[in-house]
Amino acid sequence: MKKALYLFCFAFLIYFFVYPLGHILSQSFVVGGKFSLAIFKSALGNYVVRRSILNSFMLGILVVISTTVTGVPLAFLFARYRFPGKNLLRALFFLPLIASPFVGAIGMMQLLSRFGSINLFLMKAGIIHHPVSWIGSGFLGIFILETLHLYPIMFLNISSSLNNFDISAEEASYNLGGSFATTFRRITFPLLMPGYFAAASIIFIWALTDLGTPLVFEFKDLVSVQIFNSIKDINTNPQGYALVFFVILITLMLFILAKRLIEKRPYASGRTSVNVVEKDLGGRKRLLAYAAVGLLLFLSLLPHMSIILTSISKRWFFTIFPAEYTGEFYRTVFNHRLTRTGIVNSLMLSSVSTLVDVVLGFAIGFFLARTRLKGRQILDLLVMLPLAIPGIVVSFGYFSLFSNTPLDPRNNPMVLLVISYSIRRLPYLVRSTYSSFQQLSESLEEASYSVGASVMTTFRRITFPLVSPGLFAGGVLAFSFSVMEVSSSLILAVRERHYPIAKVIYTVAGRITDGPYVACALGVLGMALVGLSYYASSRLVARKIGEFFKIG
Amino acid sequence: MGILTVKDVSKSFGQAKVLDNVSITVEEDEIFFILGPSGCGKTTLLRIITGFLTPDSGQVYLGERDITGLAPANRNIGMVFQNYALWPHMTVWQNVAYGLEVKKVAEDMIKSKTDRVLEITKLAPFRDKFPPHLSGGQQQRVALARAIIAEPGVLLLDEPLSNLDAKLREEMRSEIKRIQKDTGITMIYVTHDQKEAMSLGDRITVMNEGRIMQTGAPVELYSRPSNRFVASFLGDVNILPGKVAALSGGLAEIETSEGRLKAAAGGSISCGQDVEVAFRPENVLFRRGANSMKCKITGIEYYGETFRADCLTPSGKAIQLKVFAGESRRLAAGSEVEFDVEPQHLILFGEK
Numbered sequence: 039m040k041k042a043l044y045l046f047c048f049a050f051l052i053y054f055f056v057y058p059l060g061h062i063l064s065q066s067f068v069v070g071g072k073f074s075l076a077i078f079k080s081a082l083g084n085y086v087v088r089r090s091i092l093n094s095f096m097l098g099i100l101v102v103i104s105t106t107v108t109g110v111p112l113a114f115l116f117a118r119y120r121f122p123g124k125n126l127l128r129a130l131f132f133l134p135l136i137a138s139p140f141v142g143a144i145g146m147m148q149l150l151s152r153f154g155s156i157n158l159f160l161m162k163a164g165i166i167h168h169p170v171s172w173i174g175s176g177f178l179g180i181f182i183l184e185t186l187h188l189y190p191i192m193f194l195n196i197s198s199s200l201n202n203f204d205i206s207a208e209e210a211s212y213n214l215g216g217s218f219a220t221t222f223r224r225i226t227f228p229l230l231m232p233g234y235f236a237a238a239s240i241i242f243i244w245a246l247t248d249l250g251t252p253l254v255f256e257f258k259d260l261v262s263v264q265i266f267n268s269i270k271d272i273n274t275n276p277q278g279y280a281l282v283f284f285v286i287l288i289t290l291m292l293f294i295l296a297k298r299l300i301e302k303r304p305y306a307s308g309r310t311s312v313n314v315v316e317k318d319l320g321g322r323k324r325l326l327a328y329a330a331v332g333l334l335l336f337l338s339l340l341p342h343m344s345i346i347l348t349s350i351s352k353r354w355f356f357t358i359f360p361a362e363y364t365g366e367f368y369r370t371v372f373n374h375r376l377t378r379t380g381i382v383n384s385l386m387l388s389s390v391s392t393l394v395d396v397v398l399g400f401a402i403g404f405f406l407a408r409t410r411l412k413g414r415q416i417l418d419l420l421v422m423l424p425l426a427i428p429g430i431v432v433s434f435g436y437f438s439l440f441s442n443t444p445l446d447p448r449n450n451p452m453v454l455l456v457i458s459y460s461i462r463r464l465p466y467l468v469r470s471t472y473s474s475f476q477q478l479s480e481s482l483e484e485a486s487y488s489v490g491a492s493v494m495t496t497f498r499r500i501t502f503p504l505v506s507p508g509l510f511a512g513g514v515l516a517f518s519f520s521v522m523e524v525s526s527s528l529i530l531a532v533r534e535r536h537y538p539i540a541k542v543i544y545t546v547a548g549r550i551t552d553g554p555y556v557a558c559a560l561g562v563l564g565m566a567l568v569g570l571s572y573y574a575s576s577r578l579v580a581r582k583i584g585e586f587f588k589i590g
Numbered sequence: 591m592g593i594l595t596v597k598d599v600s601k602s603f604g605q606a607k608v609l610d611n612v613s614i615t616v617e618e619d620e621i622f623f624i625l626g627p628s629g630c631g632k633t634t635l636l637r638i639i640t641g642f643l644t645p646d647s648g649q650v651y652l653g654e655r656d657i658t659g660l661a662p663a664n665r666n667i668g669m670v671f672q673n674y675a676l677w678p679h680m681t682v683w684q685n686v687a688y689g690l691e692v693k694k695v696a697e698d699m700i701k702s703k704t705d706r707v708l709e710i711t712k713l714a715p716f717r718d719k720f721p722p723h724l725s726g727g728q729q730q731r732v733a734l735a736r737a738i739i740a741e742p743g744v745l746l747l748d749e750p751l752s753n754l755d756a757k758l759r760e761e762m763r764s765e766i767k768r769i770q771k772d773t774g775i776t777m778i779y780v781t782h783d784q785k786e787a788m789s790l791g792d793r794i795t796v797m798n799e800g801r802i803m804q805t806g807a808p809v810e811l812y813s814r815p816s817n818r819f820v821a822s823f824l825g826d827v828n829i830l831p832g833k834v835a836a837l838s839g840g841l842a843e844i845e846t847s848e849g850r851l852k853a854a855a856g857g858s859i860s861c862g863q864d865v866e867v868a869f870r871p872e873n874v875l876f877r878r879g880a881n882s883m884k885c886k887i888t889g890i891e892y893y894g895e896t897f898r899a900d901c902l903t904p905s906g907k908a909i910q911l912k913v914f915a916g917e918s919r920r921l922a923a924g925s926e927v928e929f930d931v932e933p934q935h936l937i938l939f940g941e942k
Contacts, residue, residue, distance in 0.1 A: 479675060482676075482677055484662065484669070484675065485669065485677075485736070486677075487641075487642075487661070487662040488669040489689030489692065489737070489739075489740050490663050490689065490693055491689075491692035492692070500677055504679055
């Protein structure tokens, strides 16, 4: 029974994760049964492909820089200083994470467009006289939204590194006469490096592979959009394979580097106590800190505010704020055929995939934490890799592998959608069960045996109750992430009756009349769901929710 | 046969032999100590008794019954874990009652028994609290209560006081003794703290490197240790190498670097044998006698009721003397003293 489940986990991950990736590799390198670089030559000979790669790279690097500049100082502020309202403010920094950047993009169009609120406001205030083109080609808009969405990841990762950071390491340096700069360069930064690198590489990959935002801004010269477009003629044009291979290559390199950096730090474990010394932040400095934090929060909540405003505005043209408000678009969401289909589909797909995740996540967490089965390390790697391998890669692989089979997404993508949702979220579940198992000292189970309880009773009354909060917390998050899952939904769902919410939002937003309003109303509901699930799962586990965004 | 017998048990982890032919017999109603430095195999022995480990060879008997292959749940052996292992999702009451619940005891029986055990362990006021909200000493009591409620044949305690501070440790020590008296439960207590073992134990077995070094009552182990390890593990001891020069009437004369010494001889000593002569620093008398020795005091440390003097003998051996504060006027760093050790306080070790 145990063995069979173990083998099933392997088979599942190999068939639905390794095999599609392998297929992409073989398709990219094998032409007519022989090894060949022809596909890469022809792809790289194409001007648009070269430009897309360059743009994507630029975008990734710029977003890493901007999230570093915002997230790192913020983490230091919260870890090292004491000021009123700190806990509330810390919680608010989760808000940017609850809106997918592409939904935010739809709302931001209202603010940033040529006669959007920002230009109108600036013109009214007399700062500018002609409307400024904020979105331009769309690149700037994408950059802004990715930054606002992703800097909390940097903040959370550096925060958790700082919380595990023994301040006496710094004090020892000061004690020996090290200056602030020297101490930061020689002590603090090297100790934070693994956490920083892991966060930066995840941010880089997410920015590189986000599909929804550039689609909303209609910016085509990015790797993700090119891959998306290449799927339509996947059987005749091999360009997509070259681009997907490029993404896999970068992802794997960063993943391996990050893993090595983390494994190399001997100080990650065995830490007994950390004395956190928070300094008071007083006077001018405190005002400055509030101003900076306030500005950052305001900026990062702009997309949310614009989505909410759009969803309840009756008309919003040429005015800073909507001229009239209404709730009719929320009615439309539940009455319109397409939006209703999307909601039903997403709820169903997410429920099933969450169920799969909970079962597999618990099993794999158990195998990794509590058994010595052969091949455990490989299973660990297989299950964590989807964290790094972007959704568009896996979906692209499914499309190319399962075309013209019973699983062909063009006929019915439901099974593949469930599987791709599950595989994408499985790492969260495995991680949270694994750490629950690890925190559960085996002597707790032994204590139960020693008073005469059977294996089953011990599992039911001791093991499961102690592990399940982590499991359910992960499950709640996996569910809401799946409901708002963008890239696989956009790629795999081809026919309208199979559309999940994300694709419905995208499709509806393009309609001229009430499209954006309905899309935003649906987006607000999605945001509320994700926000609620964060809250629920943070109540379930005393552990901070930020753990789920910790990489490595 | 005692209430619990371990017979010829050996256990290896890979190359490392952790237990080497270990045998112990625990009698009913006693507190039996397994004492040894960390890494001596005492925890492994404990886990074999509880059934969490299977020995490579040898047997474990509970009374007459061979329980070597029995699952931990079916052994009727209670256990107090070093880290307490309290279930954090259950209240104190639930933690304690669990052992009866899993045995499907009738509900009113569970109620009355749990209440009584909480009474004995002075936990009644905390019955509805969760373990993380208790102090270290209270958690310790819950661990005890949980282990004794099912009235196990034997109760094992794995370094139960090691997580408590010094004062609380003293308190819990007498608490454990009281609970043992009240319940009459047989205890096997594992520790590396010889004070704990000496003050609490009816009998002690000293382990080192996977082997039993000696088993006996505390007084016997301290005053008649059978080897150098036991002697030095239980307290300070001075050791002089020597050779048996003569044997007569239960007295042996030993030729040492500090002169010829007379010691009470055990059975296995023969003439001409290389031996070690040991004596405790507190067993010295400042007088001339049968075993007079001289030494020069190099330093003095004050311990409140006693002084410890570090000395050098004329032949250059470093030894320690311990004297009560009242006798301290004889001692001054740099001075020479003469002392005597009575023959019954000189201990002989045949093997080095």
